[in-house]
Amino acid sequence: MDDPADLTEAEAANELMRLARTIRKHNRLYHAEDAPEITDQEYDALVRRNEVLEAAFPQLVRPDSPSKGVGHEVAASPLSKVTHAVRMMSLDNAFDAEEVGEWVARVRRFLDLDADAPIAFTAEDKIDGLSLSLRYEDGELVRAATRGDGQVGEDVTPNVAHIADIPAKLNGDAPDVFEIRGEVYMERAAFADLNTRLMDEARAAAEAKGEDFDPAKVRQFANPRNAAAGSLRQKDASVTAKRPLRFWAHGWGEASEVPGKTQHEVIRAIEAFGLPVSPLFAQVEGLDALIAHYEKIASARPDLPYEIDGVVYKVDRLDWQDRLGFVAKAPRWALAHKFPAERAETTLEAIDIQVGRTGKLTPVGRLAPVLVGGVTVTNVTLHNRDEIARLGVRVGDRVVIQRAGDVIPQVVENLTREVEREPFVFPDHCPDCGSEAVAEEGEVDVRCTGGLICPAQRLERLKHFVSRGALDIEGLGEKTIAQFIEHGWLTGPVDILRLHEKRTDILALDGWQEKSVDNLLAAIEDKRTPDAARLLFGLGIRHVGAVTARDLLKGLGDIRKLPAKAAEFHAYRTENPQGADEKVSPFNARMLEAVRRIYEVQADGIGTAVGHALADFFHEDHNRQVWDALIGPEPGAGEVDPPVYEVETVASPVAGKTVVFTGKLETMSRDEAKAQAERLGAKAAGSVSAKTDLLVAGPGAGSKLKKAEELGIEVIDEAGWAEIVSKAS
Incomplete structure (x- = not known):
């Protein structure tokens, strides 16, 4: 992995873009679908790399940066949604004692404390479970909700009634309103027993039907965290009742009265109310004591009955916590000190190329299954062709893989690169549509140029167009889109708005009734006047995320101005090529000034990458045809009629200043x-x-x-x- 000091701005921006997309994907898999593809250590490594690059290139921090979000929005689910009264935050991470020392020093500077002023902390093991908020009113449990994206979670109240650690009524004199927060988890032995039981039940069911039993088709949980999350997030609470779930508390949310003046006092009060807390929870003073407790927990880790991935530190005094406050997604007064990444050896059995929504060709390594830190790993991302070349990996090589967070594992070493084997040749044509696959100047990613004619991109682009963050058309999910593509009814976004012409054809399909068809067509019709920023985001233009789309339209006001602005910028850059004395990069100051002037926007998150992406998009005939059919040059000329975008304001005397x-x-x-x-x-x-x-x-x-x-x-x-x-x- 390149040192940030060795990267150009273009290279850094491209890597930050890839990291944002990869982390967003794995947040969704982990938090919303309980189906992670990588380990905790691998995820942490991605987040850490993102933080390092943002620190080195603060001008390139993206509006959709992973450093600004928590968890993932609640996916489509039969469970009801719950809006948290107090946001459920994430934690910043440290990976060694030096970083912990830097955090303690930052706390001291923020509070303006002398170098020798004592600071008390609490320290406890960080269990690998599912975050849960328990709301008690007058001592009675009234609601239990998962974290979700920190703002909105899922209501799992009936399910937690089957977790013995969670009392229906608190002991003693509890506050009128008190939200207790903690983790639902499953112990290692219970996890192993559950997977065994699932296998036995599947075998018995196959025998009862007289069918051959195939163990490979049995859905088992990959690790205790997934088992806990999948067991809790059940529509049928009787399923949860059969799963051996546990809970312990580590904090609180909304409270009519906080029962203590320190973290230690409140946690002990929660314990007295009848909720279990970590047996390794302790109050310590100073950096040396923090590290000593970390080492104590690390040494006990192999013998603990549950999975942990680090130690959590918190400033003890609550008044100091209030002063320290929060950054985008985490409190300044808390830190997770993570354990080192785990590694294992295995064989690279194949390298497959996957084509993504934007046409990016991503190599994925298929591994001989190997157990790493309690998780069986079969896939590993190889990122891009440059990474393959750097590692020198070929099919058949023995490789070392590393879990550096709850994300896709990574190859850290090729043990057999000196062995003579056929090199892997990265394709120069799309494996799905045969179109040319190229890398833009200054980029490492290879992309299919087929656009909407590429089958791989068509499905993903249409899924994105109707997704929750874009047009949000209810009832038009992946299976339906795929079905309509197969029948030739959907080739691009415009066809979605014309599906009413296919009503009779849709009714002829299995599983469709008049009510379901009419509901779908009504949902589509309801988007004839979509939010302009959602529409722009839904088109999937490179570098134009949800926040960037809003920032662009705050400057322009009317979305119909974009084609002309993009054409103006395209003409400008054609007439003003970079001089020989300038750094060859799309991120120089002169181009940035032109982007801001032409697109009428001053938002920090909009740089030359966005300007070039818009110019490139509107320079392609097929993109302009889609745009004209959707929007048209004036109201009423296209299939949709997005309103003028209005700037949101914040109720504060200094907002925007x-x-x-x-x-x-x-x-x-x-x-x-x-x-x-x-x-x-x-x-x-x-x-x-x-x-x-x-x-x-x-x-x-x-x-x-x-x-x-x-x-x-x-x-x-x-x-x-x-x-x-x-x-x-």
């Missing part, structure tokens, strides 16, 4: 002040410019204050800022 802090802040640290500004919808900048709206000046303010006065920028003191914060909260 740029704020700069200078001088000595006496009641908070500089980081804390910037965090407050960001929470109120403002941008916290480090320097004063003509774009600055407000300067908060403490004692000792110097050049920034002088420049603000020269520019006529509003200046307030720390007390004035505190008043703004109080009025907005």
Whole structure:
């Protein structure tokens, strides 16, 4: 893996794009489908790589960056949705003692503590389970919900009634409202017994029917975490009742009253209410004590009855937790110290090429099954042709694979690269449609040029077009799309809007009734005036995610302006090629300025990659034909009529403004002040410019204050800022 210092901006941007897509996919598989393809260690490695690249190239942080999200939105499910009163967050990770030390130092700086000021923490083992929130009112359990995407989870209240560790009524004098949060898990022995029972039941069922028994067709759980998640998220609670699930608590959400002033006190109060907590939970002071407790838990790990993947540290004082607050998806006052990745040897039996929605050709290694950290691994991502060349892997090689997080495993070493074998030749044509497959300048990914004529891309592009984040057409799932493609009724997005012409044909298909057909056509008809940003996102233009689509339309207002703007930018870059003295990269400042000017947008997440992608998309005849058929140049000219996009506002006096802090802040640290500004919808900048709206000046303010006065920028003191914060909260 390349050192970030050795990457160009183009290479870094491409890798960040790949990481965002890969992590998003594995978040969905892990959180929404309980079917991960990679290990925890492999997932952590991907997230870690993303963090390293974002730190090295902050200007390339994507709007859909994995660092900004938690879990995954709830997939289509028979379970009811629940909106959490208090968001369920994720945790930042550390992988060695040095990183833990850096976290402790950041906490100390944020709180403006002296170097020798004592800091108490709690430390406990991080169990590998499914996050659950239990809402008690007047001591009675009223609702249990999974984490979902942190904002919305699934209601599993009937199911948790069958988990003995979860009481229906709390002991003692509990707060009027108290949400207890923790993990549902399955012990190792119970997991093994469950898989054995599933195999025995399948064998007995086959024998009863007089059929041959095929063990390969029996669905068994890959690991205890999947077993726990799959068992809890059942529509039929009687299925959950047969599964040996456990629970322990590690935190809380909404509370009418918090029963303690420290993390330690509240956890012990939760324990007194009748909920189990980790037997290895402890209160410690200082960095050395944290590391000592980590080593104690690591040494006990092989003998524990359950799976753990690290140790969680939390600042003990709750008032300090309140001050530290949160970043995009995790609290500043907590950290997960993960255990090292696990490795194993196996044989690479085949290399398959998969074609994705955007036409990317991804090599996937098929492995002789191998057990790594309790998970049987059969597939490994080989990323791209450059990675294959770097590793020198060929079919038949012995390889070392590593689980570096709950994501797809990776090959870290080829043990037989010196053995003479036929090299793997990466295809230069799409294996699905035969179209030419090429890599754009500055990119490592090879992509099919077939677009919507490529069978692999057609299904994925249409699935994306109707997906929850795009047009969100209910009833048009993958199987239905595939069925309609097979009958020749769907070749592109426009055909979806014309399915009413096929009503009689659809009714003739098995499984379709008048009500189901009419419901589908009504759902499609309901999208004749779609949200403009959802429509733009649904087209699957490279680099144009959901957030980027909204940012573009905030600048343009009317989606119909895009083709002309894209043509203008295409003409600009044709007439203004990069000079020989410039770095050969699509990310230079001159092009960025043209993108922002022509597309009328100043959002940080929109750079030259987006500008080029839009220009390339609209330069292709078949894309313009799809666009014209869908939207047309004026209202009523196409199949849909998206409204003018309106900018959302945040209810805060400083929302949308740029704020700069200078001088000595006496009641908070500089980081804390910037965090407050960001929470109120403002941008916290480090320097004063003509774009600055407000300067908060403490004692000792110097050049920034002088420049603000020269520019006529509003200046307030720390007390004035505190008043703004109080009025907005």
